Amino acid sequence: MEYIKKSPSRVIFEIINTIFLVLVTICFLLPMWHVICCSFSDPQKLNINFGAVLWPLGTPTLSGYEMLGNNTALWKAYGNTLLYVAAGTSFSMILTTIGGYCLSRKCFGLRKALTLFLSFTMLFDGGLIPTYMVVKALGFVQTRWAVIIPGGVSVMNLIIMRTSFEQVPSALEEAARIDGANDFQILWRIFLPLTKATTAVIALFYAVAKWNSWFHPSIYLSGKRDLYPLQLILKEVLINSSITDMVSSSDDFMVSQAKILIKYVVIVVATLPILCIYPFVQKYFTKGVMIGAVKG
């Protein structure tokens, strides 16, 4: 269509559109940039600052990071989060892949019935309290299991997995069967390597959800401070503005001075890892989203 000369109104539209999208992009970036700049700012200057910070105030300093560096509560929570993400994602991926595999097998007699059995839970669920009662009855409350296992399988992800397995050419499976491979080998050696992209995206979805989850840990772990994931500590710092546990400095004045600085530093420390990972997998997002949208 390039050979057709653009009309003046089209040119004007394109300019306005570009300007608008640039502004939108700035809106997306500005808050995070503000936070990063604040985290390197001089605490005193930060305390009296109003408005957006587009460059670190005063001489850029790492003092906030140093203060948090020897904070054991924060690192403990960081460790807990890493554990929950690793264990939770593994658990979720195992059930999601085997479930998706079984439901993708045309020869599996209960395929339709089980798909319905799983999908029904998307339509209707027990809700907050009945689920809490089950988790409590299992003895999971105030243990790590409560964060790792409940909410471990998303039906949506399982259906995405199933659909991507269905797209693997059946000739490959038949050839493997002739060579004597069983279902486990077929799943592990053929299906998973062939659906790497989808598997990676689903693992990312699970990992991000676990990393960011606050509500469930806050219900199930309340009172057990040494099991707290990062988000619960963050909630205290950001929403309740209490940093007493965060900074173990003997100098009370310095702590009160650094209160605002600490806020920004923890946001950076807790958010940056995720923000650095997703751009590398984003080209697969479309695939994941679209497959999930195919009628179940």
Next chain:
Amino acid sequence: MKHTKKNAVEKFNLIRDIKKNKLLYLFMIPVIVYFIIFHYVPMAGIVVAFEKYFPRKGIFGSQWVWFKNFENFFKGAYAGRVIKNTIIISVLEIVFSFPAPIIFALLLNEVKNAKFKKVVQTVSYMPHFISSVVFCGLVADFCSSRGFITDFIVMLGGTRQSLIGNADYFRTIYTISGIWQTVGYGSIIYMAALSGVDKELYEAAMLDGANRLQQTWHVTLPGIANTIVMLFILRMGSFLTVGSEKLLLLYAPSTYEVADVISTYVYRKGILDADFGYSTAVNLFNSVINTALLILTNKISRKVSDMSLF
């Protein structure tokens, strides 16, 4: 549910099927057990909604009170407030947040420079990956009396005050920040749908003398209508479920009047006050309306536009 009935009918076949697909059945066991424990048992646990539940007496020992919990809710002081707030916030989301990714995708689709498009897309996904705690922390910070959004509004001639603590602005902040968080990621599905629209249709429309706006109206929108309808039906299915996490983190007693919704009320009653029966009853009311709306929207859509989810 349905499958147990089917089991009985096809028992003969089932045994043969198990023999044929031993490993598949073995694989499926943990998945089925998981769904029974964490989804179907809680569904059965809904019976506490009809009980005056005491943890010590248990589900079977507590007194059966039929619809007393529901009655208490509807006669209580909070039912009006939380139902009204839920509906207002949900309508705001449907009117503003739902179309935002569609418009964003349409504008992005007009960009011819692939690199620029890619950068805008990547950046727009970012808010989706920020946790709700950090997100609400940022909103609270930016809208506090010394935050940079407040500062911007002062620059435009407003008064300096805590915006987030002001009941008049709470819903506006909630809606706008929600758009910020979801517009980019939500546009992925529409971008994919847009790339699937047949290019020849545009050329045909151009030959018929349609300008760009008419092309958008007559070719592009019908091309992605299916996706829009599908997501709209899904959205209606959670009409009464507005983001409780975000609200729990953002609201304060000064804004309860406009921010307290059904799900936050369920949380306060159930988890904080440990009134299990009552809280479950309120939640059940919520779920039933949601499911009814999902089915209703689906039905209407099937009649009117021949598009449906199931």
